[in-house]
Amino acid sequence: MMTESKKIKIRVCQGTACFVMGASELLEAFEDMPKEWNDVLDVAPVPCLNFCNERAEVGSMPYVTIDGVPYSSMTSVKLRAMMKRLVETAKSPVDNPNSN
Numbered sequence: 001m002m003t004e005s006k007k008i009k010i011r012v013c014q015g016t017a018c019f020v021m022g023a024s025e026l027l028e029a030f031e032d033m034p035k036e037w038n039d040v041l042d043v044a045p046v047p048c049l050n051f052c053n054e055r056a057e058v059g060s061m062p063y064v065t066i067d068g069v070p071y072s073s074m075t076s077v078k079l080r081a082m083m084k085r086l087v088e089t090a091k092s093p094v095d096n097p098n099s100n
């Protein structure tokens, strides 16, 4: 199990502009999330991430950040797929270049 600080932080904007563009539906990605995903992911809704003022640079609303990296035009289906991939990657064995 990862410590709280090593978990992958997913922040889902629930600010007004993102909310209007469907951010509330992003929370569906967390519904019936397998409990073991909580060992890897730290997910939380947050107020405006302040990307809505920089739309030309980071894409369209709604926004999510994963360990601080912004993702735009997010949907609950895309987010769920990203979360699944992150969990699978975190739980897969790491290749050790020093082992024989």
Ligand code: FES
Pocket (backbone or CB within 6 Å): 013, 014, 015, 016, 017, 018, 019, 047, 048, 049, 050, 051, 052, 053, 061, 062, 063
């Ligand atoms: S409302 Fe989502 S970034 Fe501002």
